[in-house]
Amino acid sequence: YVGVKTYTAKGALAGELRIVGLFTSTAYTRSVMKIPYLRSKAETIIAKSGFNPNDHSGKALINVLESYPRDEFFQVPVPVLRKHANAILGLVERPRIRALVRADQFDRFVSILVFVPRDRYDSVVREKIGAYLKTVFEGRLSAYYPAFPEGGLARVHFIIGRSGGKTPKIEQSTIEAAIRDIVRTWQDALSEAAEAAGSDPALKAIAARFPESYRDSFSAAVALADAGRIAKISADNPIAIDYYRHADQKPNQAALKIYHHGSPVALSRRVPVLENIGFRVISERTFEVAGDPAATVFIHDMELENSFGNPINLADGGALFEDAFLSVWRGDVDNDGYNGLAQTAGLWSGEITILRAYGRYLQQAGIPQSQDFIAAALNRYPEIARGLHSLFVARLGPAAEGDGAVAAKHLKAKIRDALEEVPNIDDDTIIRRYLNLIEASLRTNHFVADTKAKGQSLAIKLDSQAVEGLPAPRPWREIFVYGSEVEGVHLRFGPVARGGLRWSDRAQDYRTEVLGLVKAQQVKNAVIVPVGAKGGFYPKKLPMSAGRDAIFEAGTSAYKNFVSSLLSITDNIGVDGVIPPAGVVRRDPDDPYFVVAADKGTATFSDTANAISEKHHFWLDDAFASGGSAGYDHKKMGITAKGAWEAVKRHFREMNRNIQAEPFSVVGVGDMSGDVFGNGMLLSPAIRLIAAFDHRDIFIDPDPDMAASLAERQRMFALPRSSWQDYDKSKLSEGGVIVSRNQKSITLPQAAAAAIGLAKTTATPVEIMSAILKAPVDLLWFGGIGTYVRASGESNQDVGDRANDAIRVTALDVRAKVIGEGANLGVTQRARIEFGMNGGRCNSDAIDNSGGVNCSDVEVNIKIALASAMRKGSLTRPARNKLLAEMTDEVSALVLFNNYQQTLALSLARKRRLADIAHQARFMTALE
DSSP states (O other): OEEEEEEOTTSOEEEEEEEOSOOOTHHHHSOGGGSHHHHHHHHHHHHHHTOOTTSHHHHHHHHHHHHSOHHHHHHSOHHHHHHHHHHHHHHHHSOOOEEEEEEOTTSSEEEEEEEEEGGGOOHHHHHHHHHHHHHHTTSEEEEEEEEOOSSSEEEEEEEEEOOSSOOOOOOHHHHHHHHHHHHSOHHHHHHHHHHHHTOOHHHHHHHTTOOHHHHTTSOHHHHHHHHHHHTTOOSSSOEEEEEEOOTTOOTTEEEEEEEEESSOOOHHHHHHHHHHHTEEEEEEEEEEEOSSGGGOEEEEEEEEEETTSSOOOOTTTTHHHHHHHHHHHTTSSOOSGGGGHHHHTOOOHHHHHHHHHHHHHHHHTTOSSOHHHHHHHHHHOHHHHHHHHHHHHHHHSTTIIIIIHHHHHHHHHHHHHHHTTOOOHHHHHHHHHHHHHHHHEEEESTTSTTTTTTTOOEEEEEOGGGOTTOOSSOOSEEEEEEOSSEEEEEEESSSSEEOOEEEOOOTTTHHHHHHHHHHHHHHHGGGSSSEEEEEEEEESOOOTTSOHHHHHHHHHHHHHHHHHHHHTTSOEEETTEEEOOTTOOOSSOOOOOOOBOOOTTOTTOHHHHHHHHHHTTOTTGGGSBTTSTTSOOHHHHTHHHHHHHHHHHHHHHTTTOOTTTSOEEEEEEOOTTSHHHHHHTTSOTTEEEEEEEOSSEEEEOSSOOHHHHHHHHHHHHHSSSOOGGGSOGGGSOTTOEEEETTSSOEEOOHHHHHHTTOSOSEEOHHHHHHHHHTOOOSEEEEOSSSOOEEOTTOOHHHHTOGGGTTTOEEGGGOOOSEEEEOSTTSBOHHHHHHHHHTTOBOOOHHHHTHHHHHHHHHHHHHHHHHHHHHHHTSSOHHHHHHHHHHTHHHHHHHHHHHHHHHHHHHHHHHHHGGGGHHHHHHHHHHHO
16 A cells, blocks of 8 residues: 555644555556656655766666666665665676665565676575575565666565564675675685685696585585595595584584595495494485596595484594594404494594403403493493503503503502492403403503504413413413404413414304313423413404405415514514513513414415514524424325324224224215325225215215225325315215215215215205214224314313314214324313223324424424524535435434324323322322
8 A cells, every 4th residue: 555644734643544556557667757756756866866867877877766676666765765776876887796675664574676697696596595585684585576687687676574573684795795605606616715725726626526416515615625635535545534513513413524436335334333433323415526437436424423422522623533434444443342432432443452352352261241242341431441541551551661560550549449330240340351451461562663564463462370260271371463354362381382373263262272272282292392382363354255265365364464463572582692572561571482383274384484483583483383395394294194093003903903904994074185184094005984074075985995095085185285076986986975065955875874874865964974973983083173072961062162063973972993083172081081981992182193293393493403503604504404304204203103102101001000090190180
C-alpha cells in the first residue's frame, strides 16, 4: 500500500491514508521523469549532484536512476538514494563488487543491491550470497531480483525478511569482502594464496588439479599445503599423512588426511590401524587428484574421535600419531592394541615396541592373558606404562651407568605405589610381570644406532633365573629377539653352552618348543661341553603364496636378522681381552661364548651364520656355526642319522637280529630330502619302508622291493630338493600310493590299508597318519619335526605341540618293536617309559641323535685350537680347511664310537638294574 500521513492545522499527526492496490505496468516501464513522485526524487538528486542533465555525467546519472529497482525507488529515502546512485555511478568507470544496504525503519526487512562481475555470476553464486545475507541479517530470503544492466556487472536485488528484533548493523566493507570471497573463483584464490606465500609454481600446478569436490571443502591455502605433501610422495614413497583439527571440532576430535600415490587406500586397511591407535573413525571422503596415470594421487579425509574420550593432543602438529600410523604402514611395528599407548601415554612407536616386546615375551612364557588384554591393561594405566618405559631407559639406556641407578630406584617405588590403586588382579599381575622382566633385563640393543639399517631387530638379554613365572627348567640366560620381520629366543644353560637354531613354525609358543628341545640338548651335551643351548626363530613375513624359493629367501633373511640381533649384544674377544658391544649397557659380567649350529630348517645356513660372524668381527670367526663349507656337513656325513642308527642296531642286536642283513619293516615321519630321515633310510640294504609321512604327503608301499626301493630313495636323496611326490610310482608295490595330506578324504587300496593296520579303506589323512604311527612293524623311525607319541596318562595340552594334536597316538597304541628318535621330541618322556614297560625298546632323543651335536663340538674345538696359529700367520685358512677335510673320517669315527659306547653304557646299566639304584638316586638328587 501507499501510506499518506495526515496532519491537523497545527501540524500534529492526525492519521494515515492507506491506498491499497497494485502498480500498473506503466509504473515500471515509464521513465522516472514522467512519474511525479519519482520525478521529484530524481530532480533533487540531479540538482544536488551538480551535473548538467545534458552532459555525459548527467545522462549517466539519469540512466542509473532509470534502471534503479522501481519498487525500491518508491521506498528509499532521498539521502540514501543519492548515496546509492553515486556509488552505482562510480561502478561505470570502475566496475567492482558493491553491496548497497537499506534497512527498513521498522526492522521488517533489509533491501540489498549487490553488484558482482557478470562472468562470475550464476545461480550457485546467487544462492551463496543469499544464504550469507540472510545469516548476517538474521532473517530469511524473501525475494531476489537479478538484472543485467549494460557493462560488466550483474545486479541482484535481495530482500531479507525479518521477524522481529533490531536489524544488525553490518559494515558495508564486511559484506563486500564476504561477497568477494563467494564470487571469487577457486583458481583466483589459488593464485592469490600462491603469490602471498611465495609458493613454488609446481605446487600451484598440483593444487590446480584438485577436483571440484575438494575445492568446495577446502581453501586455496590449505590446497597449497596439501600440494606440498603430495609433491613429496611417489611410487617409491607412496604415502604421506597429516593430522589437523577443524575450527568447529571439539578437543577430543581431530581430522586426518592420507595422501596415497597411484591407488586409493581401502577402508579395511586404514580403519583398523587408526582404531588400534585409539581413534574412532566418524566419517571419511576421498578425493582423486587426476593427472598422468602414473601420478594420480588419492586424498582420504577422515574425521576422528578419541575412543578413550580424552582430548587429542596435536601440540606437536600430529607428529606422534603420524609416527604411530606410518610405523604400522611400513611394517616396522605390528598393528595391535599396544599402539593405543600413543594416544593414552604419549609414547612413540619405538618406545611402544619395548612394551610390546615384553608383552610378546610374556605370551611365550605362558602368561594366560591374551595380547589384546595385556595391551588394554597398559592403556588403562598410561602413567604406569610411561613409568615402565622410563624404568627400562633408566636401567639400560645411555645414562644408566650414571644417574640411572638412582632414577630406576625412584621409578620402581613410584610404580609400586601406583599399583596400590590398580583394583583388578589381572591388571596388577600383568604390570608386576612387566616390572619383573625389566628388572631381569641385562642388555639391549635398543639404544644402539642404526640397528634397522644393519638388519637387526630389538634384542633383550634376560637373567632367566630372575624371571617370575617361567616354566622349568629355567635357563641361565636367554636373549629374546622381537621385530617386524622375525621373533625368536635363544636359551643357554650356562656360560659355555652350545646347540642349534631352528626355523620354528609355532608362532604362539616357539619358546615352549625350544625349551623342550633344550632339555634333550642338555643330555646330549654331556659328552661335549657342560650344558646345552637352543634357539628358535619365527619368520613373520613369509610369502606363503609365492612358492618355495620365495619362502626360503624370506626365511633366510629372517635368520640373518635373528643371528645378527643376537650378536649385537654379545661380547667379543680381541687381542687385549673381552670387548663389550658398542652402545650396550651391561648389567652382567663378560659373556663372550656364543656358538650356533644347524637344526630344523637351517641345515644349509651355517655359511650364512659364519658370514654374519665375520661381518661382526666375532672372535669365533667361522667356528661360530659348525657345518659350513669349511666345516663338517652333517647331512653329507649323515652323522646324526648314523649316530641314531647305532642305537637302533643295538636294540635289534639285543633281540638277536642283524638289521644290516636281515629284512625288517619300517614306518616313519619325514621324507628323503631331510637329513635324519633321508640318511637313516639309506643305512641298511635290508630296510623295508612300508609307510611314511611329512608335512606335505603320505607315502605307503605295502610290500616294497628292498633293492629297487633303496635305489629310488638314493636317487631322491641326491636331488637338491624333493618330496614324496618325486618318488617314481612305478617302483611302488601293488597297492602303493603317494597322496597329499591336504585332501579331505583318501581312498586307499586294500593292500595299503592292511599294511598300516587300518581297518577301513576310506579315511581322512589324519586317520591314515595315526594308523602309520600305530602300524605293526619292526621300527618306528622319527626324522621329522613334532611330538607324535604321548603317554596314555598325558593330554595333548601337556605335550605342547598343537600342530600335531590330531595325529598323536599313545605309547600303548604303538605296535613297533623299536623307536628310533633321529629327530628331537618325537616321543614324550613319559611315553618312552610307558612304551618300554609295554615291551618296546627305545632311548631318549638326547641319546639317539647326539651325534650331530658331538660332531659340531669337535669341529668348533678344532677351529678354536687352530685359530691362534691362523692369527699368527703360521697357518693359512686354505691349509686349515684342508686339514679339517682330511680329519673327516676320524671325526666321524670318534663321534660314532661315543654313540656306540653311550648305548652300551645304557644296556649295561639296564642289566645291573636295582644294583645301581642307590647310585642313580644320588646322581639324580645332585642334578636336581
